[in-house]
Amino acid sequence: MSTTETVLLIVLAGLVVLILGNIAFQVAAERKNPPIGAFIECDGVRLHYIERGDAAAPCVVLFHGNGTMIQDLVLSGLVDRLAHYYRVVCFDRPGFGYSNRPRTRIWTATTQAILFAKALDQLEVRNPVVLGHSWGTLVAIALALRSDYAVSGLVLASGYYFPTFRMDFWLMSGPALPLLGDLMRYTISPIISWAIMPTLIRTLFAPRAVPPDFKNEFPISLSLRPKQLRAAAEESAFLIPVAAQLPLQYQGIRCPVRIVHGKGDRLIEPDQSRRLHETLPRSVLDLVEDAGHMVTYADTPGIADAVAALVLTAPTRPELGGEASA
Template sequence: MLSVELVFVVMVGMLLLVIGNVAFSLVAERRNPPIGSFIDCEGVRLHYLERGDKTAPPVVLFHGNGSLMQDLIISGLVDMLARRNRVLCFDRPGFGYSQRPRPRVWTATSQAALFVNALHQLGVRDPVVLGHSWGALVATAIGLQDSYPVRGLVLVSGYYFPTARWDFWMMSGPAVPVLGDIMRYTVAPVVSWAILPALLRKIFAPCSVPGKFKDNFPAALTCRPKQLRAAAEESALLIPEATRLQSHYSSIRCPIHIFHGAEDHLIEPEQARRLYRVLRRSNLHLVNDAGHMATYADGDAIVEAVDSLRVEQPIIISSPHEDARADQVIE
C-alpha cells in the first residue's frame, strides 16, 4: 500500500509541475511578447527584427545557445550597427519565438540553409554575417555555402574544434526523446531557473553581469520547456558539429574577424587561436578582461570590424602564422 501511495504522490507532484511549467511559459510569453516580425520559410516560422535603412549594406546577426535576439539588442550591437547598415537579427530555431520542428536535425548546416532561404525571401544579398557562440557555427556554415556569397564573417566567442567537454553532454538531457520530454516539463525548468544566476556570472566573468542585462533580458523565456529542448539539442550537437565542420574551414573565401574574450570561462580562447591559424583571410581580436560575452565587452571594436567589411574590397592582412600578424591581434 505504501508503494502505491508513493507512486500516487509522485504522479500528482509531476502533474503539478507540468501544469506549473505550462502556466509559467504562458505568463512569460504574455510579459515578453514578440518584438519583431515573422517570416515562414521551409515550413518554419522565424522571428526576426529589422533595423536601419533597407538600402544600406546588410548585416545579419545570430545569438548563441540558450539565448535569443534580445541578447544582441541589449548589448547595443543592433543599434550601433543600424546607424550605417540594414540589420537583421534572428531568433534561431527553437529560441525566442522561432519554431524548431522536431523531425529535422538542426545542425549548423541545416540552420544555415534555412536562413539563406529566409534571407533570399527578404531580399538580403551579400551580407556581413555575425554570430555569437553557437551562432558563430551557423555563421561559419553560411560562409561555407557556395550558392550564397557573403561579404564577410564576424565570429564571436565561438567553438570550432572538438575537445573533451563533459559539461556539454550533461546539459543535453532534455533533448533525449521521452525521458527528456518528461524532464523539460517537470524538473528541468525549475533547475534551469535556479542555476541561471550562477550561469550568467560564469559567462560574463571576469566582468559582472551588466545592469542593463539584468533589467531587460527576458530570462523567463529561456526556461520554457520548448526552449530547453532547443538548448539541450545544441549542447548535444556542438562537439559533433565542430568535428564535422573543422576540415572545411580553410575553404571559406570571404574575410573574417574572430573575436574572443581572453578570459572566457566557457569556451577556451585557444579555439579562436586555432581557427585564426587555419583561416588565411582572418584577423584575431583577443579582448582583454573579457569573458564569453565579448559582445558586451568590446562592442565598438565589433562594429568597427563589421564596418570594415562594408567597403567594396576589404583588405585583410594574411599569414598562416599568428606571430606574423601580431599587429592584428587585440590583447
C-alpha cells in the same frame, strides 16, 4: 491501497502539478514578453526576426548563441550601433525566442544555414556581413560555406571551432532526449535551470560584472520555457559533433574573416579562436583584454568596427561563390 500504490499516486500527482505549473509558467512568460519583431514563414518554419536601419544600406545579419535570443544582441548595443549605418537583420534561431524548431529535422549548423539562406533570399538580403556569437558562429560559418548564397564577410565572436573533451556540454543535453527529456523539460529542468541561472550568467560575463541592462531587461523567463530548453539542450549535444565536422571545410571559407574572443572567457577557451586564425591565414584575430564569453558587451565598439572593415572591403559586384577581396 498498498504503500507502493500510495507512493506512486503521490509521485504521479506531483508530476501532474509540475507539468501544469510549467505550462502556466510558459504562458505567463510569453504574455509578459511578447514578440518584439516580425515573422517570416520559410521552409515550414516560422522565424521571428527584427530589422533595423536603412533598407538600402549594406546588410549585416546577426546570429545569437545557445540559450539566448534576439534580445541578447539588442541589449549588447550591437543592433542599435550597426543600425546607424547598415541594414541589420537579427533572427531568433530555431527553437529560441519565438522561432519554431520542428522535431522532424536535426538542427545542426548546416541545417540552420540552409534555412537562413532561404529566409534571407525571401527578405531580399544579398551579400551580407554575417556576425555570429558563440553557437551562432557555427551557423555563420556554415552559411558562408554554401555555394548557393554569397556572404561578404564573417565576424566570429566567442566561437567553438574544434572538438575537445567537454563533459559539461554533454551534461546539459539531458532535456534533448526523447520521452525522458520531454518529461524533464516539463517537470524538473526549468526548476534546475532557474536555480543555476545566476551562476551561469555570472560565468558568461566574467571577469566583468553582469551589465545592469542585461540583468534588468533580458527575458530570462522565456529562456526557461520547456520548448526553449529543448533547443538549448540539443545544441549542447550537437556542439562537439558539429565542431568535429566543420574543420575539414574551413579552408573553403572564401570571404574575409574577423575573429574576436575574450581573453578571460570561462566557457570557451580563447585557444579555439587562435587555432581558427592559424587555420585561416587571411583572418584577423582580436583577443580582447578583460573580457569573457559575452565579448559582445565588453567590446561592442570593436566588434562594430570589425563589421565596418568587412563592409568596406566587400567587392562591389560579388558573385555567388566568388572570393571577396581581403
